[in-house]
Amino acid sequence: MSAKQLIEQLPAAFLPEVAGNADAVFQFDISEPCYLSIKNGACKFSAGHAANPSLTLSADDDVMKKVLTGETNGMVAVMTGKMKTRGNLKLGQSMTTFFDMDALAGGGRKTKPSWLKRTLGKLLSGTAVKPSTPSASNTDVIHAADSDCPFHQNTSEKDGFVDRLLYMETPVDPPGDARNPYPEWAARREKNRVEIETDRYGENAGTLVYLYGHAEVAECLRNNEDFSNAIMQNMFGSVMGDHILVGMDEPAHATYRNLVAPALRPKLLTKWEESLIQVVVDELIINLKAKGNKADLVADFTFAYPARVVGQVIGLPQENFEQFQRWAVGILEGAADPDKAAECAKEVRVYLAPFIEARRSDPREDMISELVHAEIDGKKLNDEEIYSFLLLLLPAGIETTYRALGSTLFHLLSNPEQLNDVRNDRSLVNKALEETLRVDPPVQLTPRIALRESKIGSTIIPANAVVLPLLGAANHDPEFIDDSDRFNIHRSPLRHITFGNGVHTCIGLHLARLEIKIALNKLFDALPGLRFDDDEVVKQDAHIRGKSFRSPTALPVIWDTIDAKTTGQD
Ligand code: HEM
Numbered sequence: 001m002s003a004k005q006l007i008e009q010l011p012a013a014f015l016p017e018v019a020g021n022a023d024a025v026f027q028f029d030i031s032e033p034c035y036l037s038i039k040n041g042a043c044k045f046s047a048g049h050a051a052n053p054s055l056t057l058s059a060d061d062d063v064m065k066k067v068l069t070g071e072t073n074g075m076v077a078v079m080t081g082k083m084k085t086r087g088n089l090k091l092g093q094s095m096t097t098f099f100d101m102d103a104l105a106g107g108g109r110k111t112k113p114s115w116l117k118r119t120l121g122k123l124l125s126g127t128a129v130k131p132s133t134p135s136a137s138n139t140d141v142i143h144a145a146d147s148d149c150p151f152h153q154n155t156s157e158k159d160g161f162v163d164r165l166l167y168m169e170t171p172v173d174p175p176g177d178a179r180n181p182y183p184e185w186a187a188r189r190e191k192n193r194v195e196i197e198t199d200r201y202g203e204n205a206g207t208l209v210y211l212y213g214h215a216e217v218a219e220c221l222r223n224n225e226d227f228s229n230a231i232m233q234n235m236f237g238s239v240m241g242d243h244i245l246v247g248m249d250e251p252a253h254a255t256y257r258n259l260v261a262p263a264l265r266p267k268l269l270t271k272w273e274e275s276l277i278q279v280v281v282d283e284l285i286i287n288l289k290a291k292g293n294k295a296d297l298v299a300d301f302t303f304a305y306p307a308r309v310v311g312q313v314i315g316l317p318q319e320n321f322e323q324f325q326r327w328a329v330g331i332l333e334g335a336a337d338p339d340k341a342a343e344c345a346k347e348v349r350v351y352l353a354p355f356i357e358a359r360r361s362d363p364r365e366d367m368i369s370e371l372v373h374a375e376i377d378g379k380k381l382n383d384e385e386i387y388s389f390l391l392l393l394l395p396a397g398i399e400t401t402y403r404a405l406g407s408t409l410f411h412l413l414s415n416p417e418q419l420n421d422v423r424n425d426r427s428l429v430n431k432a433l434e435e436t437l438r439v440d441p442p443v444q445l446t447p448r449i450a451l452r453e454s455k456i457g458s459t460i461i462p463a464n465a466v467v468l469p470l471l472g473a474a475n476h477d478p479e480f481i482d483d484s485d486r487f488n489i490h491r492s493p494l495r496h497i498t499f500g501n502g503v504h505t506c507i508g509l510h511l512a513r514l515e516i517k518i519a520l521n522k523l524f525d526a527l528p529g530l531r532f533d534d535d536e537v538v539k540q541d542a543h544i545r546g547k548s549f550r551s552p553t554a555l556p557v558i559w560d561t562i563d564a565k566t567t568g569q570d
Pocket residue numbers: 221229245246247257392393396397398400401404441442443446447498499500501503504505506507508509511512
């Protein structure tokens with residue numbers, strides 16, 4: 001059966017009770033283009049091109065057939081560049097659930113209906129609330145009978161903030177418990193430092209390779225000839241455009257990186273330190289203290305902080321920060337809600353356009369001016385390249401730093417003796433941060449795709465495999481570091497691979513370190529006796545969480561007020 005013939009049969013397998021009141025047009029760009037229109041509980045096939053499709057899927061006929069029948073995971077096909085998507089991505093994730101593939105002539109998928117399929121009808125027909133956050137209140141209807149739901153049930157939304165990425169599962173998530181995946185990774189490292197998984201999505205669905213050892217992770221990240229970053233472009237291109245630095249390979253990557261890197265050079269950081277970063281921290285601390293002597297440092301400090309710094313560094317006016325923060329959140333949660341991320345990215349581009357234009361004739365001391373005027377050997381960045389870079393800064397520069405700062409606080413608050421050492425000797429702030437980055441990297445996965453058959457260590461990696469170097473597993477490798485699971489700021493040497501390795505090594509690492517050190521020092525100065533609010537920690541079940549991203553779910557703290565200190569009361 002050809003791909004077109006398969007799609008032609010789909011209306012006969014349509015499940016109106018699952019599609020509910022969905023109104024969508026799916027365009028299939030295959031050798032014989034065709035589309036499906038879904039409206040009023042009916043599904044119609046047409047040949048050719050739709051005028052205004054909700055989602056366009058482009059792939060070879062064979063790949064399209066495998067995705068439709070569930071033989072290949074759609075997200076993996078997109079990551080490996082075998083399928084391209086344009087439009088409403090969330091519809092793409094749910095599309096195959098609209099059809100009973102088993103009812104098709106020639107057979108189809110034989111898996112049990114997914115959590116999504118069982119709940120989608122309710123969601124689309126409005127009888128259940130969309131599972132947009134893991135808050136208990138809005139997911140009760142869905143969670144009741146669904147143990148495989150990707151969202152946890154015991155989380156509550158506080159002050160409108162919840163980090164949905166921490167509760168999300170992705171098709172490439174490594175194995176292990178999201179609270180503490182390291183024991184599982186250690187056990188797997190013992191057996192196979194390079195683990196090849198071929199059956200997660202069924203035969204022919206593509207190979208996933210997990211790297212658990214430090215030497216293997218470093219080798220893969222350094223070998224940019226055999227292992228390509230194009231996978232990142234495939235995953236995030238629809239949100240960030242065609243020029244994602246971290247999704248490029250050589251030589252285009254080097255040219256682009258050389259043009260953008262000066263916008264984060266140390267001389268600028270020195271300038272920003274006093275005029276900008278310290279000012280942002282001071283403002284946040286004033287708000288914090290206005291609350292009394294207790295707060296959740298995630299909702300009330302760490303989450304807002306890097307977004308404000310990056311907004312200022314880019315050169316955006318302060319009065320737009322709240323909007324900028326909302327866009328940033330929308331883009332950061334792109335993996336949970338790709339639709340919203342694409343929409344936010346569009347709005348950010350429209351918002352940035354006049355700034356880019358203005359800085360051409362009137363440069364200031366900000367990143368947009370640096371990017372607009374950057375030039376090497378007569379080559380300058382075009383507008384699209386500038387948009388892609390600025391959009392990349394939201395996940396790369398905000399999310400990472402917010403998580404790293406939160407985890408550093410969490411580890412110190414959980415180890416009061418080490419916290420005391422740091423409070424009394426500020427030269428240890430740096431060590432506390434580096435040990436946190438080792439123990440709990442904010443980003444665990446830096447995916448690559450194998451361009452050809454090659455080797456890592458002595459293991460053969462097949463061509464087209466998705467390779468997943470696990471930075472946290474590498475940092476916990478006993479062959480790399482002794483007593484590797486213990487948080488110990490006094491260890492020597494303090495080293496890790498959390499900022500990557502090779503040509504893609506983080507270009508924001510100096511800014512990240514500076515931001516975090518300033519925040520920690522100022523928090524310790526301003527909040528004497530800062531400590532966990534133990535009752536709240538238990539009540540909120542605060543913990544560091546995540547397998548692809550890691551950071552605390554909450555940081556409930558208390559501190560001594562001046563009054564309490566002078567009167568000797570707490
Ligand atoms: C603790 C904070 C941070 C961590 C842990 C971190 C981690 C990383 C890692 C692991 C990579 C390499 C990705 C790969 O090899 O595929 C990377 C790349 C990158 N980071 Fe960071 N990052 C942090 C903060 C920042 C900041 C503050 C910025 C900018 C403001 C930034 C901008 C970038 C960019 C643009 C790249 C791409 C570099 C390239 O592909 O050449 N990062 N980061």
